[in-house]
Amino acid sequence: MRIPFRVLPAAGRSFDVVGLGENSVDFLLVVAEYPTSNTKQRLQRSSRQPGGQIATALVACSRLGWRTRYIGRFGDDEFGEKARESLASERVDTSCALTVPGAFNQFAVILVDARTGARTVLWDRHPGLTLDPADVPDEAVTSGRMLMLDCVDIPASAHAARCARFAGVPTVLDVEKTRPGIVDLLQQIDAIIAAENFPTELTGHEDLGRALEAMARESNAPFVCVTLGAEGSLARCGGREIRTPAFPIDCVDSTGAGDVFRAAFVAGCLRAPDGDVEDVLTYANAAAALNCRALGARGALPSPDEVEQLLLVRPHI
Secondary structure (H helix, E strand, O other), X not given: OEOOOOOOOOOOOOOOEEEEOOOEEEEEEEEOOOOOOOOOOOOOEEEEEEEOHHHHHHHHHHHOOOOEEEEOEEEOOHHHHHHHHHHHOOOEEOOOOEEEOOOOOOEEEEXXXXXXXXXXXXXXXXXXXXXXXXXXXXHHHOOOOEEEEEOOOHHHHHHHHHHHHHHOOOEEEEEOOOOOOHHHHHOOOOEEXXXXXXXXXXXXXXXXXXXXXXXXXXXXXXXXXXXXXHHOEEEEEOOEEEEEOOOOOOOOOOOOHHHHHHHXXXXXXXXXXXXXXXXXXXXXXXXXXXXXXXXXXXXOOOOHHHHHHHHOOOOOO
16 A cells, blocks of 8 residues: 655755654653652663654654754753754754743653663653744745654644645654644644554544544544554554554663654655555664664664664564
8 A cells, every 4th residue: 555645756845854843851760660659769770861752753864864854942951952952963954943041941751661661751841832833934844845743732733734734745743642622633634643542542442443443534634553662553544454563672761762653654755755655664663663772762763774674574464
């Protein structure tokens, strides 16, 4: 089955991928086991690294060889400076990203279970970082061949999605939970890639396949997908269900795996605009698995060669 939307050609476009959404600085704390109330334990390891859904996805796309641009907001503190520099150093254009005076940058404390690599995220974001529709530069949104969005500032994302649709730019949405305005946003999107619990939360269907079917019907998106961690992904496209297995890997930390999956989905569409959607999903699963090799959302972002090598041993159902 072919990719169900048209990817714009590179000619006449300044960027391949534009992303609008959050950035973060992450404090990663590795624990021997997940802590229970009123207990103490010594950390096995700690690290401070850049993260954030869209920012990480754009860096992943850049590592995979694509021209990238970020639209968002930074705080005017040390973390904001670090977050901006982390993008610029990876050749992500930040000329349309603002630094907000008096605002601290978004940050997260991430507990990583050393036994499994599973993580728990605690985060905070200054209200001044909120993007409103009026803050979204339409020319920047349409300066790429594809647009990536998250659901942090829904009105801004919805405005960007409508602008992209009018210009013929396909959109990919990272969505984790239901919020006011989410249904309107979903109806503007070409490829919805959801966290595991979202389809059931949105539709009420406990069966994931039925939930995806209902989500596709209600959003009218030509492609819907849910990431399932070690179980790979489940997608629906052209009225057909597509299950793609994960690649076995020794997981150090799963932080950022979903962000890299979405980035590699976009990269897969760019590298083969008329390609098979199952091949794109396999590519995305391979990249996401490789990102789990080290601590942090960007600790093990794969190169194109590394993904290709892993694809040589692609799993079969």
